[in-house]
Amino acid sequence: MRSLLFIFTVSFVVAVAFWAYHENYKTQAALDKVDHLQQQIGIKRERLAVLRAEWAYLNRPDRLRDLADLNFDRLGLLPFSADQFGVLTDVPKTTDLAVLELNGIVDVSSAGAKQ
């Protein structure tokens, strides 16, 4: 009876120790993963900041104005003026919106858009 109890106790201690080590390693692995992810987040943030700066640089009003001037024959863009305001009744009623086909959709950032 006594030796049985002894064996049982020892095996219990071994099992608990195994479990504890296992949990410890799992925790360490999770922490390493967190570290790695945070590093990745940092890199992405840096990249995002650069992209935002680049977006702002490419969309600076001076450049857009020059581009509008350069492409005037194709786009015909002029500064916004008072006679471009219309009233709602000027807009012809459309019956079938599904006719509008979208093609060549480009994803753009909305970071600079007005909220």
Add this chain to the structure above:
Amino acid sequence: MIRTPLRPLARILEARQKGENPDAIERENLRIRHEQMRDKARQRAESRLLLLGIMFFCAFAVIGARMSMLAIADPVEPRTHAAGSKIVSQRADIVDRGGRLLATNMETHSLYAHPHQMIEPVAAAKSLAEIFPDLDEERLLKDFTGKRTFVWVKRKISPEQKQAVHDIGEPGLLFGPREMRLYPNGQLAGHILGGTKFGEEGVDAAEIVGIAGVEKTFDAELRDPAREGAPLELSLDLTIQSTLEQVLHGGMVLMNAKGAAAVLMDVHTGEVIAMSSMPDFDPNHRPRPLTQGDASDSPLFNRAVQGVYELGSTFKVFAIAQALELGLLNPSTVVDVRGPVVWGKHKIRDFHNYGKELSVTEILVKSSNIGTARIAQMIGVERQKDFLGKLGMFVPTPIETSEARTGHPLLPKNWSELSAMTISFGHGLSTTPMHLAAGYAAIANGGRLVTPTLLKQSGPALGERLVSEETARLTRAMLRLVVSHPVGTANLAEIPGYQVAGKTGTADKYKAAGGGYHDKKVITTFAGMFPANKPKYVIVVTLDEPVETSGDEPRRTAGWTAVPVAAEVIRRVAPLLGLRPDFEPLQMAGITLASQ
């Protein structure tokens, strides 16, 4: 416990029989009892001491164990709750009211040298001078071959330049990470943003310090880590700022002016939507301040908030509004305008002879100095001072650029009745265009003072009441006539679709060296508000030494110089501000849907 008697009867009797002293027995028993009591006390004290000892041992053991654990453990960051997502750049971004970037940070590199680690200093200096044409080869060679062990070569280099330097293959040339401030829009809003420089420098990082504009005013806020990178939102609108700068620059060139300034302000909130001063500069490459000559000739000088000028007849509005408020007159009251008005050895004249008398409205529309001087006499020195003081005309504007603090208005030393008269038509008191814009905003919004600000506001920020709603309305109606009446001085500001109200001002420049006024150098100003029936925005355009030369003879009055520029600004900016024109738009020829 049974208490043993000190004199047990059996032993006493026995001792008496033997003829012994029974007291000896009592003493003996007493001694034994004392010994027992002493033993007991000692035992208790010993056990207490033991307990205390154990406690102390445990406490010291715990401290000792913790100390040794700390000593043998490797120092690591608390990783489980490190808020990695909050690690952001050292200086917050600056954005406009729509969230568009005005200033941000970029990762870049600095280049430094350890001459003692260099293998071929001569070749390195030669290659560096080729990569960076602005570096002096001689100087570099002197630094590399001298006794110095550390030399800064370049504070900021681009990735291409870094690669080129890397390709030299010199082990003594080293790179450090560097964060730099970037203004992606270049010159745009340069005066407002100001600029930065590197503060404390190390090899691994450098502090970015704001040196002018909002960068300096909000330096501490921008660097505060508690912001967690939240951008600083300005009241500016990038599109409108850009349009204003473009038109103002064009106007300055057309009118042959040496400088120009413009302010566009929301009349209810005091928010500055756009502000420009020409010539301007690129905050990415801030020019050096002038070491000699007039500071106002430097592009760094912000005419809109730093430059104090006599803004001429634009000030007449304040005298007339005050007289209306005081009930001294109404718009149709007739005032004697026979001149010249003589006060001591000074004479006040009008630009033209306006005959015997004019109504108050006509005085404003035709801009009569004599008429306004008479009104100022009615108001009196003290009340005028009080009114202009309330408008903030005696202190620098509270606008949040660091330069604004230096825009001290120039007041007459002795505010005599003559001063009161000349100030009523804008001579003798020098203020910045920003002061004027804030003053006009008070009339435009119905008589409440506003504080000009560069920060985005969440709602109207109306201050103390200056004049009544009714006075403000009457004044605005008169200002509207200045523009809409065919003989009004600002009739060139009449633009289709938008009703503009405003006033011109032409003032001779005083000689910087003293000794009176220049003959042919003027400051022309237009201060206006639109839409006139319910103003939302105030605009002030000031040109420095303009000459309009399209006619037979050069014209220098504001009506021919500042007004056309301001009109063009309003024409371009009003649709962008979302203001609907108040005429029926023309039927557009055949709108067809793209889908059809």
